[in-house]
Each structure stands twice: as structure tokens, then as C-alpha cells.
Amino acid sequence: MDAPQPADGQDPITPQSPAARVGLNRNELGSEDFLAANGIAQLTVVDSTGSTNADLLQGVTVDPRAWPDLSVLTAEHQTAARGRLDRHWEAPPLSSVSVSIVLRPVNAEGRPLPTHSYSWFSLLAALALREALLETAGIPAEIKWPNDVMVRGRKIAGILAQLGPMGDGTVPPVILGTGLNVTLTAEELPVPTATSVLLENARTVDRTALLKSYLSRFAALYRNFCNADGDPAAGMAGGPSLHKRVESVMSTLGKQVRAQLPGDHEIIGHASRLDEYGSLLVVDAGKHEHVVTAGDVVHLRPWTPPGTGTGTGTGTAESGYA
DSSP states (O other), rough: OOOOOOTTTTTOHHHHHHOOOOOOOOOHHHHHHHHHHHHHOOOESSSSSSSSSHHHHHHHOGGGGOOOEEEEEEEESSEEEEOGGGOEEOOOOTTTTEEEEEOOOTTSSSOBBBBGGGGHHHHHHHHHHHHIIIIOOOOOOEEEETTEEEEEEEEEEEEEEEOOOOOOSSSEEEEEEEEOOOOOOOOGGGSBOOOOGGGGGGGGOOOHHHHHHHHHHHHHHHHHHHHTTEEEEEESSSEEEEHHHHHBTTTTTTTTTEEEEETTTEEEEEEEEOOTOEEEEETTTTOEEEEEEEEEEEEEOOOOOSOSSSSOOOOOOOOOOO
């Protein structure tokens, strides 16, 4: 694949150089045509903030009516972003796509989705981002359960869904945050097991194009899911169900894994499938099936007895940032 090309008048883009770090195109993102075509209620771009997720959580708490379904907030720079298990990180300005979306899921008749369906939103977002990376940048990404997007075994993006306040009579909101590494160089990566769009020699490192592609695909999948009343087994737009689509691109399934659970518990076994709630089912050595609903999952190399092969059973952990 050809290396990404710079815009006119800019220096060549290489994996060793963070050239072409320019701001998002706010005119394109705020275009009425783009917003209306995707059902986006509003899209706000800020120069810098601690966390887009935290900002939206505060927004839907203080003034819920100001943040309707599919309200979007994106930042050129996040200084206090938070991932799963309260992990924190910071990327250089203009190097990433940092975006959060307010979800107030209802079907076409305005009936709220059952809250147990909310567990699919992170996977739905990962699927949308995977499709955007493939079709816009030419990057063959996969999903790692529960909330990571991977390229050739390295993490390129993470997703964090947080439930907003309940009890005000409106549909319980979900704040869905996504962080995508775009022009980070190898030296700027938070951990050695991460990667970026730039490092994968993508067709483009245009953050505006990547963000628009992601939002368009997410909005379409989200609306299909809502109109199916949050049923992951229902066909989407005449094609496979969300459940089948996610399983087909999930690198975790079929692997030996170590699931590190809250409370310092862990399960080691074969990741077999997802259940109807998007939980990971892991079969241990005793053939007992465990339902993993939360926690980190480490992909392990297949174990082989000493002297019979090269397998070691060693795991390769991925980073936990979103």
C-alpha cells in the first residue's frame, strides 16, 4: 500500500514524522447536508478539554434537553481522557480523533430500548470504526472484546460507554466515547502494543475524513439497531444481524484468553462466542462455560507441552486506553 500523501505545500508524511497535523475542518463537520444525512442533532468542535465524555456527562446532567440523541462533541486535544478501569492518557494535540456521542435510544415509534440492550453500544461503535478504517483508510482492523479496535494485533482505538443520569422521565442517556490514534509516531505511542493510522501506512491520515466516515457508519448502524428494538439477532438493513457482524470481525473468538475480572479474579480458557448481551463466553479446561461481562481480556498463545513445540502460553497484553 502506498504511504499516505501530504496536503499541498506540506512536508512528506512518514511514520517517523508527525507532519500534516492540522485542525479538523469545522465547515465540513458542521455542514447541514452532512448532519441531516446522518441524523446528527448537533456537532461541536472544541480546541481543548479534559474529556469529551466527562463534558457530555455533565451536560446531560445539568441540561438534558440541550443534548438530544446523536449530539456529538469532539476535541482537538484531550488532557484528561479516561478509559476503562479508570486508566488515563494524553495524546499530542491534533494527533487523534477524540469524539463522544449522546445516545437516547428509541425505536421508530419513539419507544425506548430496553436498557439491557445498551451493552451492545461499545461493540456497535467498534464495528462502525472498523468499517470506517477499512473503507476510508484501507486498514484491515478487527475488534478485540470488549471495546478495542486492533490492527495486526496492535491497538489503534478504544471505546468507552458510560450511562448518564436516570430518573428525570427521559430516556436514560449513554455517553459513547471513542479515541483513535491517527498521526502518533512510534515514539509517541502510550505503550508498545499500540499503533496509529499513520504507522499502518494508510491511504489517508485526514482526521476530518476519518471522523465523518466513522460518524456516518455509526449513525446508520445505531438507527438500524434502535429500529430493531435493540435486538442484536435481528437483520440490519437486509443483511446480517449486529451479533453476526461483530462476531465475524472479532479477533478474540477462537483464541485462548485470560479474562482478568474485577476483584483480582481471572479465567483462562477458550473464547467461544458472544451471548445475546454481548458478553464473552469462555470455556475453561474443565469444559465449564463462564460468562464474562466486564474486565480485560488478554490473548494467549496456544499452549503446548515442553519439548513438543514452540508454544509458551505467554500472553500479549494490549493497552487499556480508549
